[in-house]
Amino acid sequence: MFLQKLPSILPKHFNGICNVSPKRFSSHFTYTPDEKAPIAGPKVKMNMFQAINNALDISLQSDESAVLFGEDVAFGGVFRCSMNLQKKYGKERVFNTPLCEQGIAGFGIGIANTGSTAIAEIQFADYIFPAFDQIINEAAKCRYRSGNLFDCGSLTIRAPCGAVGHxxxxxxxxxxxxFAHVPGLKVVIPRGPNKAKGLLLACVKDKDPCIIFEPKTLYRAAVEEVPEAPFESAIGQADILRPGNDVTLIAWGTQVHVMKEVADMAKAKFKVNCEVIDLVSILPWDKETVCNSVKKCGRVVIAHEAPLTSGFGAEIAATIQEECFLHLEAPVQRVTGWDTPFPHVFEPFYLPDKHRCLEAIRKVIEF
Known part of the structure; x- marks a missing residue:
């Protein structure tokens, strides 16, 4: 009944969508794999959760002090990222915790402070907030408050994030x-299997506590040829996925694939060449790569799923204004989620899809 009433509830320009049979789409993007593997050698076709499982396996195998824990990780976790690892490494190294995110983070901090390697899973990024105090006031400040006498740099927190369709x-x-507001942390977001494996292995070995937000919709949708050997992806280094000289498109995680599709659409419709940048690392972030691109292109569109106000796109836009002001040909455009709670049936209208991003490109080139 509610879906039948949608045309009268929504603005007129949505009526064309609602006057067809109601249908739910779980993806607002088309996944495209990386063209090149990060290193040479034998490769295996993996989706993203398998690549993460492979990285966890490597970490546990290469470091006898490493432990993996979180809600339901013993049987493989909700998204199967830790599947079969307890069977391989035993209950003392791969184990379930109570449903207590603050306890998970606190436990991880304690393990890391003793010199062991702690890999914690928060089952959904939405539930990381009860652990906020432990992460912000304990993990992030350990090194600073001790004058570098002790730290919890052997702590990695994994958290599935972002839209998933339902x-x-x-x-x-x-x-x-x-978390980008907190000195002492490192925060990364992969766009696919190769990046997920490389970033996770880099986080586990990093000397500062790391958070890796894993876009959950990519766990199965993202498939690539992944090297069997261990490799690390640099934290703090963005990737230029499409070179261009007209408009800089900046995104991370799932939104990278939206931007890659939008770049093709802009080429066909507006005859402009867009440079697509995957920021990869939120903290620290690669200002040099971003600013060099902006100085070349003069026009910028930033897209992320989080709400507009105080989203990380605002930090990027502020830096561009300070560093590249005289090179800009148009105001920086941000295409984001709305300043509302994330909706259910209205998810397609909330997400920064290719049509909203293409409209932002039109604005900057016509300014």
Whole structure:
């Protein structure tokens, strides 16, 4: 009954969508794999959760002090990222925790402070907030408050994030901007299997506590040829996925694939060449790569799933204004989620899809 009433409830320009049979689309993007593997050698076709499982396996195998824990990780986790690891490494190294995110983070901090390697899973990024105090006031400050005498740099926190097609307000959030405000942390977001494996292995070995937000919709949708051997992806280094000289498109995680498609659409419709940048690392972030691109192109569109106000796109836009002001040909455009709780049936209208991003490109080239 509610869906039948949608045309009268929504604005007129949505009526064309609602006057057809109601249908739910779980993806607002088309996944495209990386063209080149990060290293040479034998490769195996993996989706993203398999690549993460492979990285966890490597970490546990190469470091006898490493432990993996979180809600339901013993049987493989909700998204199967830890599947078969308890069977391989035993209950003392791969184990379930109580449903207590603050306890998971606190436990991980304690393990890391003793010199062991702690890999913690928060089942959904939406539930990381009870652990906020432990992460912000304990993990991030350990090194500073001790004058570098001790730290918890052997702590990595994994958290599935972002839209998934049916997650609604408690299983769809992108909280990266909250943590980007905290000195002492590192925050990364992969776009696919190769990046997920490389970033996770880099985080586990990093000397500062790391958070890796994993876009949950990519766990199965993203498939690539992944090297069997261990490799690390640099934290703090963005990737230029499409070179261009007219408009700089900046995104991370799932939104990277939206931007790659939008770049093709802009080429066909507006005859402009867009440079697509995957920021990869939120904290630290690669200002040099971004600013060099902006100085070349003069026009910028930033897209992320999190709400507009105080989203990480605002930090990027502010830096561009300070560093590249005289090179800009148009105001920086941000295409984001709205300043509302993440909706359920209205998810398609909330997400920064290719049509909204293409409209932002039109604005900057016609300014």
């Amino acid at each position: 997650g609604a307000l408690y299983h769809s959030q992108s909280p990266e901007a909250f």
